[in-house]
Amino acid sequence: MELEAIKALLSYVSEPVELAIYEKEVRDIPWMAQRIKKVKPCPDCTHLRLYFDDFHFLAVPFNSLVSFTKDTWTTFDADSRLYYGIRKERLI
Numbered sequence: 001m002e003l004e005a006i007k008a009l010l011s012y013v014s015e016p017v018e019l020a021i022y023e024k025e026v027r028d029i030p031w032m033a034q035r036i037k038k039v040k041p042c043p044d045c046t047h048l049r050l051y052f053d054d055f056h057f058l059a060v061p062f063n064s065l066v067s068f069t070k071d072t073w074t075t076f077d078a079d080s081r082l083y084y085g086i087r088k089e090r091l092i
Contacts, residue, residue, distance in 0.1 A: 001048065001075070005066035009050075009073050009086070012036050016089035019058070021082055033089060050086075060084050 018031035038051045047059035064075040064084075072087040 001060075001062045001064060001066050005068060005073075005075075006039070006048065008068045009039060009048075012073065012086055012088070013039060018087050018089055020085040021058075022085065023082060029085070031085075031087070036086075058084070 013036050015035070017034055017036060019034045020029045020031045022029045034052055036050050037053060040049055040051070041047070041062075042049050042059055045062070047061050049057040049059050051057045060075055061077050061079070064077045066073070066075045068074065072085065074083060074085045076083050
């Protein structure tokens with residue numbers, strides 16, 4: 001994960017976002033409304049933690065592949081074969 005990808009992720013902090021964890025084959029991905037409170041590395045510096053409050057977080061491996069645009073941030077963890085997706089909340 002490059003510094004540019006981490007900087008892009010920081011633009012989602014305190015903003016309403018939708019989050020999904022999925023395998024590539026999934027067609028109907030369940031997105032969950034969330035708000036990222038803070039982003040920081042885990043103590044052993046192997047993962048980046050996305051905190052939703054003071055205790056609950058999602059840990060994304062630093063060695064994952066990241067792609068991002070203005071409205072989405074997606075990473076692929078080859079070890080678990082999972083995608084982590086974050087996008088700006090869509091208003092219906």
